[in-house]
Amino acid sequence: DTAVSQTPKYLVTQMGNDKSIKCEQNLGHDTMYWYKQDSKKFLKIMFSYNNKELIINETVPNRFSPKSPDKAHLNLHINSLELGDSAVYFCASSQVFFGGERLFFGSGTQLSVL
Amino acid sequence: KQEVTQIPAALSVPEGENLVLNCSFTDSAIYNLQWFRQDPGKGLTSLLLIQSSQREQTSGRLNASLDKSSGRSTLYIAASQPGDSATYLCAGGGSGTYKYIFGTGTRLKVLA
Numbered sequence: 001d002t003a004v005s006q007t008p009k010y011l012v013t014q015m016g017n018d019k020s021i022k023c024e025q026n027l028g029h030d031t032m033y034w035y036k037q038d039s040k041k042f043l044k045i046m047f048s049y050n051n052k053e054l055i056i057n058e059t060v061p062n063r064f065s066p067k068s069p070d071k072a073h074l075n076l077h078i079n080s081l082e083l084g085d086s087a088v089y090f091c092a093s094s095q096v097f098f099g100g101e102r103l104f105f106g107s108g109t110q111l112s113v114l
Numbered sequence: 115k116q117e118v119t120q121i122p123a124a125l126s127v128p129e130g131e132n133l134v135l136n137c138s139f140t141d142s143a144i145y146n147l148q149w150f151r152q153d154p155g156k157g158l159t160s161l162l163l164i165q166s167s168q169r170e171q172t173s174g175r176l177n178a179s180l181d182k183s184s185g186r187s188t189l190y191i192a193a194s195q196p197g198d199s200a201t202y203l204c205a206g207g208g209s210g211t212y213k214y215i216f217g218t219g220t221r222l223k224v225l226a
Contacts, residue, residue, distance in 0.1 A: 045214070103160065107157040
């Protein structure tokens with residue numbers, strides 16, 4: 001039973017195409033995230049959603065459009081892909097509990113734009 | 115703006131050594147501090163979470179501490195093993211901030 005699952009695991013596409021990455025969590029968490037990990041392995045937050053509402057958008061180009069149909073799902077659609085979009089994209093979820101909040105990650109989607 | 119630095123960036127040690135990984139924050143107002151492990155080509159596995167009211171957490175050979183006054187955290191790994199080889203990341207935030215800021219990572223290699 002995968003707690004946070006994202007598909008596809010690998011995505012290879014041409015510049016200018018539009019693609020989507022799907023994410024689902026079965027932990028009952030209220031908050032979901034998209035992170036981008038660049039070639040230097042640095043993880044940077046892109047978006048966070050709480051109960052389907054966008055909370056944080058970290059100056060991500062508007063070619064990236066997250067969508068949360070319900071609090072268990074957070075998908076990422078990318079329009080007009082560029083070479084610089086090549087990275088590993090991670091979905092994550094979290095829940096506040098008794099003063100703490102643990103982050104759980106999916107296994108990542110490696111996007112290669114040719 | 116919160117920035118997180120991890121030192122060293124890379125570390126290679128012989129098996130059996132005790133080692134310390136460091137993490138420092140520019141903004142010491144941290145609610146939660148989490149340490150993760152990332153294996154090549156894999157996702158992140160949570161190792162330890164230090165909650166807002168805590169200063170330290172232990173799990174097996176791992177011990178993490180957080181000094182909020184200085185904005186520093188350390189991850190102590192006792193009796194290192196080759197299986198500990200991975201990238202270790204610290205992240206601060208959470209508890210209503212809807213954001214965890216990650217450090218730059220430490221690549222650890224434990225030699226058999």
